[in-house]
Amino acid sequence: MIDAAQDALDRLTRVRGVRGALLVSTEDGLVVAEAIMEGVAAKPIAALAASTLTRLARAMPRAGLRAPQFVQLRAERGMMLAAPAGDDLLVVAIADPTVNVGLVRLELLDVVAAVVGR
Amino acid sequence: MSTVEPWLAGPLGRFVDESATRITLLMTAAGQVVAQHGFTRRVDVMAAAALGAGIVASTEAMARMLGAGGFATLAHQGRTQSLVLLPFATPRGRWIALVVFGRETTIGLVQVFLERLAAEVAADMPPEPARAPLTAERFEQELQDSLRNLFGRAS
Amino acid sequence: MSERIRRLTHAVAEEPEGLAFLDLGDALRREGLLDAAWRVATSGVKRHPALPDAHDLLARVQSDRGHPDLAFESWLNVLDLDMHHVGAHRGLAFLYYQAGDFARAADHLDAALAHDPSDEGAQLARVRLRVLLGEVTGESRTAEHVPIRPDAPTVEMGAVATPAPAATVTPVAELAPPAPTPPAPEPPAAALADDHTIEMPLPTAGDAVDAAELVTSVAPLVPREPIDAPPPPPAPVVVTEAAAVAPPAAAPPAAEASLSMPAGDANGAQLFGTVDGSAEGLVLFDANGLRLGGTLHARAGEDVGDEVAALLAGVAREAARTASLLGLGAWQALAAESAEGTIFVVPAGERATLLAVGQPGQPLGRVAITADRAARHARRWLEAGEGA
Numbered sequence: 001m002i003d004a005a006q007d008a009l010d011r012l013t014r015v016r017g018v019r020g021a022l023l024v025s026t027e028d029g030l031v032v033a034e035a036i037m038e039g040v041a042a043k044p045i046a047a048l049a050a051s052t053l054t055r056l057a058r059a060m061p062r063a064g065l066r067a068p069q070f071v072q073l074r075a076e077r078g079m080m081l082a083a084p085a086g087d088d089l090l091v092v093a094i095a096d097p098t099v100n101v102g103l104v105r106l107e108l109l110d111v112v113a114a115v116v117g118r
Numbered sequence: 119m120s121t122v123e124p125w126l127a128g129p130l131g132r133f134v135d136e137s138a139t140r141i142t143l144l145m146t147a148a149g150q151v152v153a154q155h156g157f158t159r160r161v162d163v164m165a166a167a168a169l170g171a172g173i174v175a176s177t178e179a180m181a182r183m184l185g186a187g188g189f190a191t192l193a194h195q196g197r198t199q200s201l202v203l204l205p206f207a208t209p210r211g212r213w214i215a216l217v218v219f220g221r222e223t224t225i226g227l228v229q230v231f232l233e234r235l236a237a238e239v240a241a242d243m244p245p246e247p248a249r250a251p252l253t254a255e256r257f258e259q260e261l262q263d264s265l266r267n268l269f270g271r272a273s
Numbered sequence: 274m275s276e277r278i279r280r281l282t283h284a285v286a287e288e289p290e291g292l293a294f295l296d297l298g299d300a301l302r303r304e305g306l307l308d309a310a311w312r313v314a315t316s317g318v319k320r321h322p323a324l325p326d327a328h329d330l331l332a333r334v335q336s337d338r339g340h341p342d343l344a345f346e347s348w349l350n351v352l353d354l355d356m357h358h359v360g361a362h363r364g365l366a367f368l369y370y371q372a373g374d375f376a377r378a379a380d381h382l383d384a385a386l387a388h389d390p391s392d393e394g395a396q397l398a399r400v401r402l403r404v405l406l407g408e409v410t411g412e413s414r415t416a417e418h419v420p421i422r423p424d425a426p427t428v429e430m431g432a433v434a435t436p437a438p439a440a441t442v443t444p445v446a447e448l449a450p451p452a453p454t455p456p457a458p459e460p461p462a463a464a465l466a467d468d469h470t471i472e473m474p475l476p477t478a479g480d481a482v483d484a485a486e487l488v489t490s491v492a493p494l495v496p497r498e499p500i501d502a503p504p505p506p507p508a509p510v511v512v513t514e515a516a517a518v519a520p521p522a523a524a525p526p527a528a529e530a531s532l533s534m535p536a537g538d539a540n541g542a543q544l545f546g547t548v549d550g551s552a553e554g555l556v557l558f559d560a561n562g563l564r565l566g567g568t569l570h571a572r573a574g575e576d577v578g579d580e581v582a583a584l585l586a587g588v589a590r591e592a593a594r595t596a597s598l599l600g601l602g603a604w605q606a607l608a609a610e611s612a613e614g615t616i617f618v619v620p621a622g623e624r625a626t627l628l629a630v631g632q633p634g635q636p637l638g639r640v641a642i643t644a645d646r647a648a649r650h651a652r653r654w655l656e657a658g659e660g661a
Contacts, residue, residue, distance in 0.1 A: 024226075025226075027224065028224055028225045028226050029224035029225065029226020029227055030225065030226045030229075043226065043229065043230055043233075044230045044598055044599060045599060046226055047224060047226030047227040047229070047230045048227070048230075048591075048594070048595040048598060048599065049595070050224060050226060051223075051224060051226075051227055051591055051595075052588070052591045052592060052595050052607075054224075055584075055587055055588045055591050056588055056607075056609055058584060059581065059584035059585050059587075059588055060609060060611060060616065062571075062577055062580050062581050062584055063569060063571075063577065063581045063616060063628075063630055064569075064571050064572055064577070064613070064614075064630075065611045065613045065614050065615075065616065065630070066611045066612055066613055067611060068609035068610060068611050069610055069611055069612065070609070070610045071607070071608065071609045071610075072606075072607070072608045072609075073592055073595060073596060073601075073604060073606075073607050074604070074605045074606045074607075074608075075596035075601035075602045075603060075604045075605055076596075076601065076602030076603050076605065077600070077601050077602040078599075078600075078601040078602070079601070080595065080596075080599065080601070094599065094601075136594075140323075155323070156323045157323075158292065158321045158323065158324045159290075159291070159292070160290060222356075
């Protein structure tokens with residue numbers, strides 16, 4: 001599973017504008033696998049992405065929705081995109097502000113599929 | 119939160135705020151306490167410092183035996199609380215951070231902010247004032263003075 | 274002064290940093306020496322700010338002194354330190370019960386029983402709440418008008434000073450924005466007795482409830498899931514015999530000044546710039562998780578705006594922190610898709626955040642536009658209030 005996920009992560013980073021992609025343990029916020037560029041720190045991305053997604057997953061049912069399948073955090077100088085892969089893993093990408101979000105989303109979901117074995 | 123040296127309050131305060139940990143203890147490699155947050159009794163601080171320093175020392179001995187070169191972080195995961203120990207280098211020698219946290223945070227977040235704390239402490243540390251030679255009697259007195267400072271000053 | 278207090282005073286003097294102050298403070302409180310108890314409790318909290326029991330002692334003293342708002346804050350502090358603290362849950366249950374919010378009182382009793390199922394006082398109180406809430410007769414649980422029967426006898430479950438006088442409780446108002454409450458007879462300050470027993474009238478024969486069933490059918494345990502940052506519970510509506518007072522703050526004191534609200538009603542058109550004037554699916558909230566405007570209803574029809582605001586305030590803080598710490602700059606939006614719809618969370622100025630909930634099938638881009646537009650309007654609306 002990890003090899004397939006690693007290949008999928010590598011493909012994800014080839015999308016123009018993606019600076020790094022990680023597979024993260026949701027409960028611990030630790031890196032499971034990574035494909036990142038120089039200068040990108042994997043550990044903080046993993047920890048903060050897991051924390052944000054966990055909070056969101058708790059809030060959304062209160063709003064009448066199920067847990068998120070895809071999340072995008074947009075900021076001035078970039079964005080973080082994430083998708084849960086099963087109950088305990090998370091796929092995360094860090095990208096430039098001008099990245100093709102739709103394409104990144106598709107590649108993220110490909111990684112999810114590789115992880116959950118579909 | 120209490121610190122023996124005032125300059126530690128800033129980095130420790132930021133760490134506690136960001137990481138949402140329950141207990142934090144900073145000590146020298148010899149087990150001398152320099153700052154704490156979350157402890158309520160002097161005896162608990164002393165015990166934790168001694169045990170934490172001992173765990174780090176014995177783990178390092180094991181690492182040498184294995185040829186591993188040392189472990190960066192030691193983590194002990196419990197059912198409702200977990201413990202992390204991080205030895206780190208400072209201009210005054212090695213210090214150890216001991217952190218206890220619950221399910222309101224994650225080990226990933228704790229590690230990220232603990233590494234930041236270690237870097238800030240090492241960067242902000244003022245030079246150590248000259249000290250008189252340490253005798254057994256003075257060691258006990260200095261230890262008691264440190265603990266009195268930690269608990270006598272209410273945060 | 275009793276011998277016990279004398280002995281405890283000596284113990285505290287010998288070791289000021291020790292925990293003997295907990296017993297001393299409680300002993301002083303039980304003997305009615307509330308000023309002395311308050312001094313011991315505040316000193317203890319100052320020395321041991323991370324000790325849940327210190328804050329719990331202070332809360333009990335504040336409650337006995339007739340300051341339920343301060344007691345409420347102290348018990349919230351306890352739960353921040355130890356979310357399973359049984360004493361805090363019992364104390365909050367008592368305050369909510371006093372305010373007539375039986376649903377929230379029941380929640381806290383459930384939390385207390387989850388960690389101490391042997392607590393007979395809480396069990397009995399919870400059973401009585403089930404009757405008051407109509408749970409035993411199968412009615413849905415609401416926070417609507419549930420009068421305390423004036424002719425029902427009050428049963429002392431523990432050592433209680435005096436029974437609380439019965440009173441009719443007005444419906445608990447929604448808390449955003451808070452409304453002043455009418456004055457009503459005040460239960461005696463000593464109603465929170467030695468071990469926080471909760472006085473509630475027994476159901477009368479007219480309730481057609483089997484007593485044995487009441488005693489044995491304790492409410493199911495509802496374990497609290499771990500939370501990253503506890504959402505602040507809405508403040509109870511506190512009724513005192515003095516002039517009506519504003520409800521206590523729901524969240525710990527905010528570091529920033531509270532937002533001033535523009536005068537007059539704010540409908541969807543005014544607040545969010547919606548064409549049809551509706552504010553449904555749009556919720557504006559401040560940094561403390563308090564709803565400022567808009568509505569959100571769950572499928573069953575209940576308004577969940579306050580709860581969602583409280584939870585999403587934590588999400589917004591985490592989004593801001595994440596963007597900042599990862600070097601991405603200021604956060605601009607957080608979008609989340611699920612099978613049943615999407616949510617869009619955007620900052621609305623420096624001190625408020627907006628949530629937009631999209632329906633299933635609605636493109637994320639459209640929800641984003643709605644959210645951005647609504648946030649711009651909301652920001653102008655808030656600024657209009659601050660400038661007034």
